[in-house]
Amino acid sequence: MTQTGSSVRLTVAQAIVRYLKNQFIEIDGVETRICGGGFGIFGHGNVPCLGEALYPVQKDLPLYRGQNEQSMGFAAAAYAKYQLRRRFMFCTASAGPGTANLLTAAALAHANRLPMLMLCGDTFLTRLPDPVLQQLEHFGNPTLGVNDAFKAVSRYWDRITHPAQILQSLPAALATMLDPADCGPAFIGLPQDVQGWAWDYPAAFFAKRVHRIRRQSPDSLEIAEAANLLRGAKRPVIVAGGGVQYSGAAGELTAFAETHGIPVVETIAGRANLLATHPLNIGPIGVTGSDSANAIAGEADVVLAVGTRLQDFTTGSWTVFAPDARLIGLNAGRHDAAKHLSLTIVGDARSGLLALDAALGDCGTDESWTAHAQAERRIWDAYVADNVAHGNRPNSYAQAIGVVNALCSPRDRVVTAAGGLPAEVTANWRTLGIGTVDVEFGFSCMGYEIAGGWGARIAQMEAEPDHDTIVFVGDGSYLLMNSDIYSSVLTDKKLIVLVLDNGGFAVINKLQNNTGQDSFNNLIADCPTIAAPFTVDFEAHARAMGAIAETVTNPAALGEAFLRAKAAHKTSVIVMQVDPYDGWTTQGHAWWEIGTATVTDSPDVRARHAEVEAGRARQRQGV
Numbered sequence: 001m002t003q004t005g006s007s008v009r010l011t012v013a014q015a016i017v018r019y020l021k022n023q024f025i026e027i028d029g030v031e032t033r034i035c036g037g038g039f040g041i042f043g044h045g046n047v048p049c050l051g052e053a054l055y056p057v058q059k060d061l062p063l064y065r066g067q068n069e070q071s072m073g074f075a076a077a078a079y080a081k082y083q084l085r086r087r088f089m090f091c092t093a094s095a096g097p098g099t100a101n102l103l104t105a106a107a108l109a110h111a112n113r114l115p116m117l118m119l120c121g122d123t124f125l126t127r128l129p130d131p132v133l134q135q136l137e138h139f140g141n142p143t144l145g146v147n148d149a150f151k152a153v154s155r156y157w158d159r160i161t162h163p164a165q166i167l168q169s170l171p172a173a174l175a176t177m178l179d180p181a182d183c184g185p186a187f188i189g190l191p192q193d194v195q196g197w198a199w200d201y202p203a204a205f206f207a208k209r210v211h212r213i214r215r216q217s218p219d220s221l222e223i224a225e226a227a228n229l230l231r232g233a234k235r236p237v238i239v240a241g242g243g244v245q246y247s248g249a250a251g252e253l254t255a256f257a258e259t260h261g262i263p264v265v266e267t268i269a270g271r272a273n274l275l276a277t278h279p280l281n282i283g284p285i286g287v288t289g290s291d292s293a294n295a296i297a298g299e300a301d302v303v304l305a306v307g308t309r310l311q312d313f314t315t316g317s318w319t320v321f322a323p324d325a326r327l328i329g330l331n332a333g334r335h336d337a338a339k340h341l342s343l344t345i346v347g348d349a350r351s352g353l354l355a356l357d358a359a360l361g362d363c364g365t366d367e368s369w370t371a372h373a374q375a376e377r378r379i380w381d382a383y384v385a386d387n388v389a390h391g392n393r394p395n396s397y398a399q400a401i402g403v404v405n406a407l408c409s410p411r412d413r414v415v416t417a418a419g420g421l422p423a424e425v426t427a428n429w430r431t432l433g434i435g436t437v438d439v440e441f442g443f444s445c446m447g448y449e450i451a452g453g454w455g456a457r458i459a460q461m462e463a464e465p466d467h468d469t470i471v472f473v474g475d476g477s478y479l480l481m482n483s484d485i486y487s488s489v490l491t492d493k494k495l496i497v498l499v500l501d502n503g504g505f506a507v508i509n510k511l512q513n514n515t516g517q518d519s520f521n522n523l524i525a526d527c528p529t530i531a532a533p534f535t536v537d538f539e540a541h542a543r544a545m546g547a548i549a550e551t552v553t554n555p556a557a558l559g560e561a562f563l564r565a566k567a568a569h570k571t572s573v574i575v576m577q578v579d580p581y582d583g584w585t586t587q588g589h590a591w592w593e594i595g596t597a598t599v600t601d602s603p604d605v606r607a608r609h610a611e612v613e614a615g616r617a618r619q620r621q622g623v
Contacts (some may be wrong), residue, residue, distance in 0.1 A: 012052040012163045012190070015201050015479055016119065019170050020090070021060050022079045022499075024180075024210045027086055031210055034174070035078060035117070036459070037062035039072035041165040043094025044133070045121020049195035062443045062490060064458070067483035069093045073105020075296040075455030075484065076116045076450045078415065080109075081438055082459035085246050088115040088177055089455070095121035095192065096134025102587020104445065106153040112242075112269070112442035113309075113381060116185040118154075120496040122147050125161055125191040131420035155184030163199030170492060171344075173469060180246070180332035180348065215247075216332055218347030218355050225538030226304075226328045227359035228343055231538035232303035235369050237254050237263050239285060239314070242269030243331060249350035250434050253306065256279065256353045261365035262304070263373035265293035267314045268426050270307070272437040276430035282373045283380050283588075286314045288423035288441075296373045297321055297490065298618075304328045304337035307349045309336045315439060318620040340622060345556050362395035383587055396583025397424040397472075399555040400500055404470060407562050411464055413438065413456055416472040417448035420507030421500070421583070425472060447481030449473040450497060454484040457493040466495055468566065477500040478538065482545075489546035495572045496565045497547070498558075499538045501560050506580035515596055515612075516604035517594055523580055525569040547572040591615035 003009070010018065025034045025480055040063045042051050054063055066072035069091070076089040095097045099120040109116045121143055123135050131137050138144040151157045156176040160168045173186035230236055244253050250273050256612040257280045259262050264286040274281040283290030285297055297303070297320045305327060315321065318340070329342035330352040345352050377400060388402025401424055408414075410432040416425050417440035425439055438456060440448045453471035460469055478499050488495045504523035510523060524533045542549040548568055552558045558576050565572035579614040593616070596609040 006203050008203050008206070008570055009050060009200050011053065011196050011197055011198050012160060013049040014162070014201070015166055016050075016170065017053040017057055017061065018173070018206045019166070021057055022208045023208050024208060024216075025086055026210055026212050029245070031061065032087070034178075034211060035061060036086055036089050037064065037464070037507075038090040038092060039064045039066045040092040040228075041069055041072065041094065041098060041248065043121065044097050045098065045192055045482030046092050046119070046195070047094070047191070048099040048191065049192070050119060065257065067168050067487055068432050068481065069098050069101035069276055070105050070448065071451035071481050071484050073102050073118075074108065074445070074551070077105065077109045077112065077114045077274045078438065078448070078452035078455035079459045080114045080116060081112070082413070083434075084248065084457045085113075085115055085183055088117060090117040092119045093121065095123060096146060099178060100149070100270060103149060103153060106150055106185045106187065107381065108152045108440070108443040108445045108448065110155065111255055112440065113183045114185070115183055117173060117177065118150070118185060118187045120147060120187065120189055122159060122189040122191040124193045124195055135170045143144040147187070151189040154187040155182055158187070159189035163194070163197050166206060167201070174211075175388035178213060180214060180462065181218065181334070182206075188473045193433070196421045198286070205316055207366050215351050216346070218345045220461045222343075222357050223355045224350070226330075226343055227356055229302055229326055229328060229343060230260075230304065230356070233361050235300050236302045236304065236365055236368065237295070237300040238262050238500045239267060239303060239308055240264050240270045240273040241267045241303040241306060241308025241314075243349050244270055244273045245435050247307060247349035249307070250274070252350045252353045252570055253337045255260060255358050259357060260360060260363060261370045263296055263370060265289075265297060267308045268422065268439050268441045271426060271429070271439055272431045272433070272435050273430070275434065275621045276432070279374060280370070282377045284426045286320060287316055287592040288313060288426045288588070289590060290380045290427060291383070292373070294320055294588065295376050300325055302326050303495065304330065305342065306330045306353065310339050311442070317593035319591045319615065319618040321620065323620055324503060324620065326353035331616070333364050340620060358427055367476060375566060380588070384430070388428055394579035394582040395554060396578050397421060397500055398428045398583060398585055400498060400558055400576060400578065401425055401428045401472070403559045404498065404562055405432075405554050407566070408432070408470060409467055412466040413460055413467070413469045415449060415453045415456055415469060416442065416470070417452065418446040418477055419474045419505065420502075420510070421472045421474055423507075424585055427588050446477040449477050450482055450495070451484045453495045453497070454488050454493060457488065457495055461493060468494070471495055473497060473499055474506075475503070475536065475538070477497065478599060479536070482541070485542055485547050485573065486545040492570070494569065496562070497542070497571065499542075499573060499575045501535070501538065501577045502580040504580070509580060510584065511594075514608065515603055516606070516608035522614070538575045542575075547571040547573045549575070551575040553577075591618070
C-alpha cells in the first residue's frame with residue numbers, strides 16, 4: 001500500500017476490506033461497524049489476495065473459520081436476523097465448489113430478505129491459464145461459470161473486471177443490504193487475478209461513513225383509505241409478520257392493537273412480536289398455526305397485514321381468510337404490500353402504524369369481537385398445555401418444547417428450521433421475550449439449525465452474553481449439517497442443542513401417510529435399500545466434536561439435563577428419542593395446497609386426493 005496526496009494505491013482485495021472496515025451504522029444513538037466480520041474458508045481462489053487483505057484487520061473484522069461454506073452462509077443469515085438486518089457478516093469462499101456450496105445459503109437469505117455479503121473467488125479474467133482447477137467450461141460461452149448461478153439468489157450481483165469498479169459496486173451492494181424493501185444477499189465475484197491488481201483509489205472513498213436505515217413514510221392518501229376501511233370494520237384482525245421486528249415496531253404494534261382493541265395473530269417469521277400472555281395475542285396463524293388464530297382470521301372482515309409476505313403457510317394457501325375479507329398490506333416492499341389486491345400502504349411498519357393510529361383517532365373495535373377472539377385463545381392455550389404435558393405418553397417434540405419453555409430465561413433465543421420442528425415450535429412455544437424466536441421457514445432449509453444457532457450466538461454475545469441460544473434439531477437435519485457444534489466449541493460460543501431423534505424424516509413420512517401412501521424411504525426403517533437399520537450415537541458424535549453431551553430417555557430427564565446445560569460454560573448437546581407417529585400437534589392446521597396424484601391404483605390415495613380438493617372451496621382466487 002502506498003498513499004500519495006488524495007489517493008491510495010491498494011489491491012482490489014485490500015480496497016474492499018478497507019471500505020468495509022470504515023462503514024458504520026447508528027443504532028439507538030450508538031455508532032457501530034455495519035459489518036460484524038466474516039466467515040471464511042480459504043482456497044486458491046481467495047487466500048493469496050483476499051486472505052492477505054484480511055489478516056491485518058482481524059481485530060476489527062474478525063474472520064470465523066467455517067467447516068462448510070453452506071453453513072457459513074446460514075450462520076451469516078442468522079447473525080443478520082438477530083441484528084434485525086441492521087448489521088451483516090460477509091462470507092468468503094474459494095472458486096469452484098467452495099463458492100457453489102454457498103448457493104443454498106444465498107437462497108435462504110434471499111427468501112428471508114436477509115443481508116449477507118458474499119466475496120467469492122472466480123476464474124482468471126485474462127483466461128491465460130484456462131481451463132483452471134475447478135473451472136466449469138461452457139464451450140459456447142467462456143464468460144459463464146459457477147458464479148453466474150448466484151444471479152437467481154442474490155439481490156445484488158456483480159463480477160469485478162477492473163479495480164475501479166468497486167467504487168460503484170461496493171456502495172451499491174451495501175445500499176441493497178440496508179434497504180428495507182430490497183434487502184437480501186449481495187454477491188461480488190472476484191477473479192483470482194483481479195483480486196491482486198492494484199489501482200490508485202481516491203482516499204475519500206475510505207473515509208468513515210455512518211449509515212441509517214431508511215424509514216419510508218407512508219403516503220397520506222393510502223393511510224386515509226386504509227383508516228376508512230378499518231373504521232368501518234366489524235371484525236378486524238392484524239397479521240403481524242417479521243417486518244414488525246425489523247422495523248423495531250413491536251411496541252407500536254402492541255400500542256396500536258390495545259388502543260383500537262384489534263386482535264393480533266402472528267406469522268412464523270413474526271413469532272415473538274407479542275408475549276404469549278398479552279390479551280390481544282390470539283396465536284400463530286396458518287398451516288402450522290393455532291385453531292384460535294385461524295378461526296378469527298376466517299371470520300375477519302378486514303385484515304391488516306403488517307410486515308409479512310403472506311406465504312402459503314401463513315394464508316393456508318389462501319384459505320385462511322374469508323373469500324370476501326378485505327386486505328390492507330402495510331409493507332416496506334411494494335411487491336408484498338400489493339398481494340391479492342390488498343389496499344396498499346407502502347412504507348415502514350412503525351411509521352405506518354403510527355400514521356394509521358393518528359388517522360383512526362379513538363375508533364375502537366366492538367368488545368364482543370375482541371372477547372370472542374380471547375375466548376378462542378383460551379381454548380387453544382388449554383390444548384397446548386395438554387399437548388406439552390408428559391406422563392404416560394410417547395416422547396414427542398411438543399413435550400421437549402414444553403420442558404425447555406418452562407425452564408429457559410425470557411431472553412434466551414430459540415432457533416429451529418425445517419422438518420417437523422418449525423410447526424411444533426410455532427404452535428407450542430409460548431413467547432417469553434420479544435424477538436426471541438427464530439423459526440427459519442422462509443426457505444424451510446434443513447441444516448440451518450446448528451449453523452444458524454452459531455451465527456445467532458455470535459450476535460447474542462455482542463448484546464446479551466448472559467443469555468443462551470437454544471437449538472432444536474431433528475436427527476435428519478443433524479446428519480445433514482452438524483459441524484458447527486465444533487465451530488461453537490472452537491470459538492467459545494456456547495450453544496444448547498437438543499437433538500430429537502425420530503428415526504428419519506418423520507414429518508415427511510407423516511405427509512406421505514396423510515396423502516394415502518404407505519411409508520417409503522423417509523423413516524430409516526422404511527428404506528428398501530438399507531440392509532440393517534441402526535441408531536446413530538449422537539451423544540458420542542457430539543462429544544467427539546468437543547461438546548458436553550448426554551442422552552436422556554424421557555422429558556423429565558430432559559429438564560434435568562437442560563438445567564445442567566444452562567449451568568455449563570460450553571456447548572451442550574442433549575439427545576432424546578421421540579416417537580415418529582404419536583405426539584404430533586394435531587390441531588391448529590389450516591388447509592395447505594399440495595400436489596396429489598389424480599390417477600392412481602390406490603383407493604387410499606384417491607380418497608385423500610378428493611379430501612385435498614374439497615378444501616379448495618375457500619381458496620381465494622387472487623382477489
